[in-house]
Amino acid sequence: xxxxxxxxxxxxxxxxxxxxxxxxxxxxxxxxxxxxxxxxxxxxxxxxxxxxxxxxxxxxxxxxxxxxxxxxxxxxxxxxxxxxxxxxxxxxxxxxxxxxxxxxxxxxxxxxxxxxxxxxxxxxxxxxxxxxxxxxxxxxxxxxxxxxxxxxxxxxxxxxxxxxxxxxxxxxxxxxxxxxxxxxxxxxxxxxxxxxxxxxxxxxxxxxxxxxxxxxxxxxxxxxxxxxxxxxxxxxxxxxxxxxxxxxxxxxxxxxxxxxxxxxxxxxxxxxxxxxxxxxxxxxxxxx
Amino acid sequence: xxxxxxxxxxxxxxxxxxxxxxxxxxxxxxxxxxxxxxxxxxxxxxxxxxxxxxxxxxxxxxxxxxxxxxxxxxxxxxxxxxxxxxxxxxxxxxxxxxxxxxxxxxxxxxxxxxxxxxxxxxxxxxxxxxxxxxxxxxxxxxxxxxxxxxxxxxxxxxxxxxxxxxxxxxxxxxxxxxxxxxxxxxxxxxxxxxxxxxxxxxxxxxxxxxxxxxxxxxxxxxxxxxxxxxxxxxxxxxxxxxxxxxxxxxxxxxxxxxxxxxxxxxxxxxxxxxxxxxxxxxxxxxxxxxx
Numbered sequence: 234x235x236x237x238x239x240x241x242x243x244x245x246x247x248x249x250x251x252x253x254x255x256x257x258x259x260x261x262x263x264x265x266x267x268x269x270x271x272x273x274x275x276x277x278x279x280x281x282x283x284x285x286x287x288x289x290x291x292x293x294x295x296x297x298x299x300x301x302x303x304x305x306x307x308x309x310x311x312x313x314x315x316x317x318x319x320x321x322x323x324x325x326x327x328x329x330x331x332x333x334x335x336x337x338x339x340x341x342x343x344x345x346x347x348x349x350x351x352x353x354x355x356x357x358x359x360x361x362x363x364x365x366x367x368x369x370x371x372x373x374x375x376x377x378x379x380x381x382x383x384x385x386x387x388x389x390x391x392x393x394x395x396x397x398x399x400x401x402x403x404x405x406x407x408x409x410x411x412x413x414x415x416x417x418x419x420x421x422x423x424x425x426x427x428x429x430x431x432x433x434x435x436x437x438x439x440x441x442x443x444x445x446x447x448x449x450x451x452x453x454x455x456x457x458x459x460x461x462x463x464x465x466x467x468x469x470x471x472x473x474x475x476x477x478x479x480x481x482x483x484x485x486x487x488x489x490x491x492x493x494x495x496x497x498x499x500x501x502x503x504x505x506x507x508x509x510x511x512x513x514x515x516x517x518x519x520x521x
Numbered sequence: 522x523x524x525x526x527x528x529x530x531x532x533x534x535x536x537x538x539x540x541x542x543x544x545x546x547x548x549x550x551x552x553x554x555x556x557x558x559x560x561x562x563x564x565x566x567x568x569x570x571x572x573x574x575x576x577x578x579x580x581x582x583x584x585x586x587x588x589x590x591x592x593x594x595x596x597x598x599x600x601x602x603x604x605x606x607x608x609x610x611x612x613x614x615x616x617x618x619x620x621x622x623x624x625x626x627x628x629x630x631x632x633x634x635x636x637x638x639x640x641x642x643x644x645x646x647x648x649x650x651x652x653x654x655x656x657x658x659x660x661x662x663x664x665x666x667x668x669x670x671x672x673x674x675x676x677x678x679x680x681x682x683x684x685x686x687x688x689x690x691x692x693x694x695x696x697x698x699x700x701x702x703x704x705x706x707x708x709x710x711x712x713x714x715x716x717x718x719x720x721x722x723x724x725x726x727x728x729x730x731x732x733x734x735x736x737x738x739x740x741x742x743x744x745x746x747x748x749x750x751x752x753x754x755x756x757x758x759x760x761x762x763x764x765x766x767x768x769x770x771x772x773x774x775x776x777x778x779x780x781x782x783x784x785x786x787x788x789x790x791x792x793x794x795x796x797x798x799x800x801x802x803x804x805x806x807x808x809x810x811x812x
Contacts, residue, residue, distance in 0.1 A: 253623065256615075264632055264695075332556050333556070335553070335555055340553070356811065358560070358564050364751075364773035370563065391559065428552075453641065474643065475642065489643070495643060
């Protein structure tokens with residue numbers, strides 16, 4: 234309201250706020266309802282979880298205690314599966330970062346021949362939906378003898394994360410001034426020194442964004458994890474959650490509690506790195 | 522193997538003597554090799570092998586004869602047309618809402634991004650339980666307020682598909698709203714001021730300032746969203762499992778269904794059948810991105 238304040242400006246301000254609230258409240262309810270429902274189940278005792286109440290009469294942390302102590306046959310490997318999720322996500326993050334940084338440096342700074350072609354192939358892989366690559370990938374992993382090993386999932390997720398990672402890093406490194414490389418070369422730097430001493434430090438924010446992107450992609454993945462892994466001791470948390478659905482007598486409140494625990498780390502990581510994510514990813518994602 | 526290939530290509534054709542590689546060329550090739558290997562082993566080979574397995578015309582005859590397949594094609598098209606247009610329109614409108622500078626709008630924008638930030642599985646399962654006809658939260662509230670039984674959300678095919686689309690929108694709306702917001706923030710404030718001076722209404726400002734600046738981005742986002750939605754496995758598979766009676770499958774879940782029934786040829790034929798939808802969209806995106 235920068236306009237000169239004529240009589241009635243206050244009332245009009247209130248009216249605008251009321252109109253905004255008319256949009257804001259439904260948006261809030263729509264957004265929060267499934268997440269609140271998840272939380273509601275996790276603090277409800279077993280007999281009250283399905284009572285249809287919006288707040289349980291006796292909220293309890295008992296579900297969390299059961300999950301943390303693995304006191305249910307569905308949860309026998311909870312901590313192991315949590316570790317599996319973490320290990321696979323971390324490996325995917327690291328491997329993607331290595332492969333993508335090398336490729337982006339090679340394409341963007343060293344201007345390697347066929348770099349443009351490789352970039353286009355990577356972009357193509359990025360655009361084709363992962364769900365359609367899942368079945369061929371499943372068969373291929375069988376041929377390679379990797380099926381039902383965690384490396385199958387790590388390599389598959391790295392394959393899915395790398396194209397976008399390369400593209401974002403290439404966009405970012407194209408923006409670095411070319412004089413930097415020239416100065417380094419005049420000073421007698423080898424390409425490796427250029428990479429380590431000039432390129433990596435300057436690219437740090439984009440590297441964080443890309444690493445977190447790959448990590449979250451792997452942590453959140455359900456389809457590939459469910460196709461490529463099967464043993465209870467190998468699977469990640471989302472597959473274990475999906476397995477709850479197979480049984481008729483599933484303890485829903487424990488499933489929801491486990492789901493909430495599984496959902497918290499990526500949400501925290503997302504908010505902590507939001508600054509990097511939005512700067513590194515959204516600017517690159519859609520050029521107008 | 523690819524190192525040798527690259528080296529052979531690199532030799533200047535006119536001279537038999539190989540010029541030694543410069544350090545930059547050597548390192549450039551070496552650093553590109555890891556990704557090239559990943560691409561060959563985990564993209565190119567699976568794709569070629571997939572096409573090879575899907576080469577029999579009989580698979581396609583069987584596939585087109587399967588009513589579940591025909592229904593999935595219809596469902597996929599409905600998903601694309603309805604869900605995406607509703608989602609992108611909402612994103613466009615909500616991005617305007619989030620431009621307002623209020624403390625509570627700022628807070629709401631932080632909460633609003635949650636569906637995008639949390640993994641799909643727990644929240645979709647949460648919706649699934651919420652919509653349970655007997656003890657789900659929604660129908661219990663429905664009964665308490667109307668004294669009538671609520672709809673059988675996930676057991677009526679069209680209603681179940683609508684719910685799957687709602688879940689899809691719930692999950693991805695924040696991302697696209699953020700995109701549109703980024704686009705709107707890039708529009709110069711001078712344009713709006715100039716429009717105000719000329720006495721433009723809100724609608725005029727949107728029509729003649731916002732929309733012209735946003736439309737390229739809006740269409741790019743729509744196409745990108747179409748490609749991703751074609752591959753949206755989770756919203757359908759985790760909410761309805763393709764049911765009731767396999768009537769809510771989309772192409773992305775149908776391939777996995779055939780795989781679980783051990784009909785690998787039908788599964789890959791489904792993927793091949795999705796390509797006429799996917800590839801033109803991918804082509805448009807490639808052109809836009811490599812500009």
